[in-house]
Amino acid sequence: MAPGQGTQQQFRYTQTPSKVLHVRNLPWDSAEEELVALCRPFGKIVNTMCNVGANKNQAFVEFADLNQAISMVSYYASSSEPAQVRGKTVYIQYSNRQEITNNKSTGDVPGNVLLVTIEGVESGDVSIDVIHLVFSAFGFVHKIATFEKAAGFQALIQYTDAETAASARNALDGRSIPRYLLPEHITTCHLRITYSAHTDLSIKFQSHRSRDYTNPFLPVNPSAIEGSVQPLLGPDGVKKETESNVLLASIENMQYAVTIDVLHTVFSTFGTVQKIAIFEKNGGMQALIQYPDVTTASIAKEALEGHCIYDGGYCKLHLTYSRHTDLSVKVHNDRGRDYTVQDTGVLMTSQAPSLPTTTGWQVYPQSTSTYIGNDFTATGQVTVPHGQVTTWNPSLSSGSFASASNMFPSQTFATPVSHYPVSTASTAPAGLLQASQESSQYGLLANAQPAAAPTTQPPYYTT
């Protein structure tokens, strides 16, 4: 055999596809979140390994499915823009291994602490109290710590001994948390349970993400109250969201009913809406809107964030990216729709509307664009409704919630816009107006509005 030529592989870096990708030339100090943000649009990431190599500037990403890894490699192979992390070009190839193996989690050495992965949910969907309830059935739960990693929402559950942990694992591994303990839009929520190498968790605060049931005097972390989710922090300390094709919308000041049809009309302006689910959360209303791709979702998010569906600051939209990528909407009712199936023919008429020519409506910029939006943005997930302002962490709230009413404060953070030229508004406001005009014609909004609705005044969108 000639030297340097193996029989197994002609060339060392001629890769066969793998669901594990090797990423190199990363910034030295790049975080796992940046890697995840880059790769997530292409599929579900189940594991990562960062700070690899002598320079700590390589990483591995493992997708759930081979095709997802292939789609990412193919995309950047033919893209005019190289893959980048914080402006630095990174190089992506198939790894020469088929899976990431961490030595961290042994997984099968029995211990008193369980590592639980809760599949198909994001952290806001399953409260620590629900987790506590489920796992208390097998014995006294000492401590719980929850966190979000690339693999998803995870929890460490500490029992007294390995026997109790084993009974809980045997009973619950692969099972689902009962539906009645979950938000309505969650249909599957399977538990994957392994043993953790930990024996005693160090819980610093009682919070929405960690509990120590052996120490009732442990202080409550004011910045980790129920309902607020710590945002991912970017390298500059600024909140950084992981993009998704699914948007989480919360609707503030909902004086008028906002139905799925209304949402479908509004969000269809930016592309095909695949699925919508609406549900109650903390007394407010939220909706998940699924687009086919991240790009469409981000355009819709940018265009709609902070806008009101109706005049007077009513039904103000706040949008974040959901961690969901594919909603399991199995119903066609007032809580959920799947527009990708045509069995009922419901609303298949509202495809992406044609470009507006002249609308006849006007866009009225509102001087108070972000009176509450800043607070939402600062806390990541939009989960805090009105009326719970006393539990809010003051350090996160730049303004007083006492002013969060129709009495808009005169000072604003945003630059006041005196007028929107129609030309520059063609992507967002004009499209919105077109959408609202259509919905008026089709009467979609008429049924949704109470008698007191401003019928003489067509709905319009303000910033």
Place this chain on the structure above:
DNA sequence: AGCACA
């Protein structure tokens, strides 16, 4: 700028 973990 080119592959960890045992």
